[in-house]
Amino acid sequence: xxxxxxxxxxxxxxxxxxxxxxxxxxxxxxxxxxxxxxxxxxxxxxxxxxxxxxxxxxxxxxxxxxxxxxxxxxxxxxxxxxxxxxxxxxxxxxxxxxxxxxxxxxxxxxxxxxxxxxxxxxxxxxxxxxxxxxxxxxxxxxxxxxxxxxxxxxxxxxxxxxxxxxxxxxxxxxxxxxxxxxxxxxxxxxxxxxxxxxxxx
Numbered sequence: 310x311x312x313x314x315x316x317x318x319x320x321x322x323x324x325x326x327x328x329x330x331x332x333x334x335x336x337x338x339x340x341x342x343x344x345x346x347x348x349x350x351x352x353x354x355x356x357x358x359x360x361x362x363x364x365x366x367x368x369x370x371x372x373x374x375x376x377x378x379x380x381x382x383x384x385x386x387x388x389x390x391x392x393x394x395x396x397x398x399x400x401x402x403x404x405x406x407x408x409x410x411x412x413x414x415x416x417x418x419x420x421x422x423x424x425x426x427x428x429x430x431x432x433x434x435x436x437x438x439x440x441x442x443x444x445x446x447x448x449x450x451x452x453x454x455x456x457x458x459x460x461x462x463x464x465x466x467x468x469x470x471x472x473x474x475x476x477x478x479x480x481x482x483x484x485x486x487x488x489x490x491x492x493x494x495x496x497x498x499x500x501x502x503x504x505x506x507x508x509x510x
Contacts, residue, residue, distance in 0.1 A: 312444045316374070319443035323381045327362055330388050335363035352376045355383040357394065374445040375436075375452060382435035386428065393428065400424030404463075408472055422463045426494045429460055433490060450488050457486035464497040465505045479508055 310318075327334040335342065341350040342363045353364035353376040362384050364377050387394045400421035407413045413421075433456040440447050455477035462473050476482045482504040 312446075315443045316445060319374075319439065319445065320377070323362075323377060326381070326384065326388070330360070330384070332360040332362050332384060335361060337363065337365050338367055339365050340367045341365050353380045355380045355387070357387050357398070360387075370446045371448070374440075375447050378436040378439045378445060378447075379432060382432045382439065385435055386432060393431065397424040397428035400428075408466070408470060418467060422467050423495075425463055426460050429456075430490065430494070433460075437490075451483075453488055453490055454486040455483045456490065458483040458501070460491075460494050461486065461497055461501050462505065464494060465502060469509070471509065473505060473508065476505065476508065479504075482508060 324334055326332075341352060342354065342365050343349065344351050344354045344356075344363070352368060352372065353362075355362050362380055364373065364380060366373060368376070383394075400423075403413060403417065403421040404425060407418055407421075433453075436456075437449065437452065439445065440449055440452065458477045462476050466473060482501065485498075485500050485504050487498075
């Protein structure tokens with residue numbers, strides 16, 4: 310089977326999984342999709358309430374396939390491990406409420422951040438498996454570095470209480486990240502911390 314055929318099979322498999330599990334799939338011919346009540350512009354998302362998988366298609370091949378691999382892996386988590394999805398999704402809610410000003414005990418905040426990292430790490434492992442299985446047109450080393458940047462960004466934000474917008478798109482940041490996924494994300498590397506702070510200036 311050619312690479313093109315494998316790529317097409319990946320899309321077909323994703324659409325089939327959506328239909329089988331009652332998930333609405335939305336492929337938008339634009340550079341972004343709108344997410345949530347606030348209509349936030351983003352490249353893609355998976356939502357469990359209501360079940361939706363959305364990805365913008367007017368992106369580079371690498372970005373489109375990378376987003377679809379990532380967001381469909383969140384769907385897989387929701388389908389296959391409801392406990393993980395629900396517990397870690399609660400962590401997201403608490404973390405964003407804290408960013409917005411809610412008072413949260415430090416221990417609860419740290420637990421929420423680790424739940425977010427746990428969910429996203431599991432998602433990235435699944436996405437990388439899809440990149441390999443379907444020979445997606447993505448530089449795997451770059452993808453892992455960008456994933457690490459995203460995961461580590463939560464350790465930075467918990468100290469600054471400031472949201473970092475898409476640090477994985479900033480080459481001055483993600484190229485400093487490790488080329489291997491870690492088993493734990495508990496300490497922010499100094500070089501990434503300096504890069505995050507410089508990005509905020």
